[in-house]
Amino acid sequence: MKLLTTNFVQCAVKSCSSSSNCFPLHFTECELVHEDLEFDEDFIKNVMVKIDWPALLSVTRDIGNNSLPEEKPNIESCDEQVLRDLHLVLLETQIKDGKMICKNCDHLYHIKNTIPNFLLPPHLA
């Protein structure tokens, strides 16, 4: 799962959907991999508008990276190197194995072989 996706995924439990605490999920025991992808400047610019920067910071801290700046970079005025760095963080960094925990209901989701399992038992769905 790409780091970009962690900025959008939230707890799937029905009772959590009304809570503001179900996003972002808390990540633990993550094993990261790097996969080379083509750099697409337009996509980074397009998706940066939607990125919740504090949530991204929270996830990167969960997986042990404190190097991102506190402030969201201004996408209109930054140079290409910043965009390339964002591409590296958001798209090329992927979580291969790990666990995600909802901060609201403590439900545990497993990530196995880059695929998170969001199937819920019937009483939660």
Added chain:
Amino acid sequence: MSRPEFIAPPEIYYNQEESHKYTNNTRVQQIQAEMTLRALELLNLPSSQYVLDIGCGSCLSGQVLTEEGHQWVGMDISAAMLGNALDLDVEGDLFLADMGAGVPFRPGSFDAAISISAIQWLCNADSAEANPKKRLKQFFETLYASLKRGGKAVCQFYPVGQDQIDLILHSAKVAGFGGGMVIDRPESKRHKKYYLVLTAGIDGDLNLANVEIENNVSKRKKRKGDESKRDFIKRKKDTMRKRGKDVASDSKFTGRRRKPKF
């Protein structure tokens, strides 16, 4: 054509063997790619968008999305299908999730959504708890939320009959979507294809140049007190007449107060 929906639930029907057969069948590959291209044509997206693929299966549709230059996230309920997708080495992210339980993404995540040959599975009740209406409602509501305002969705599906089309259209409408059905090659029985085309919210800004909006968006609802007693009785009698009950005929005395009795 046989219908896999009638045989078993998707996570059981698409086991190792069946999903391998499906993924490596060149005819299926060709049809899936054709339908994905058609769905993208209907969506009319600018380049480099973030797209959700619902019921992605082994991501035959995802490969087309990558070719067209979009980033995507795919979700499917069959683990074997997703395994096949991993073998194909697709670029998008994969999720093992049940669309009937909702789309697990925060509001405003995606620019668009596509679904190829998947949502007809929602119309089946595969277990005692499953209620197709509730699952459709949950699916469309969460899909609506996860799309950005002005987002679009195209779902190609194989309905069993007009009832199913109506049910799906109604659920989408209740969730707040605009749009409708596009039917390709309607004259052919075999090559007929159904596309549900949906828009979430207003597409683009309103052009408010040279116009004035009148202040009558929320009309005051007629309250009970506004109706006279006579009108109320007449209305009730009319309803009862429509239902085929025996009702006393109207006269000038209807709804009048009686003379005080000794």
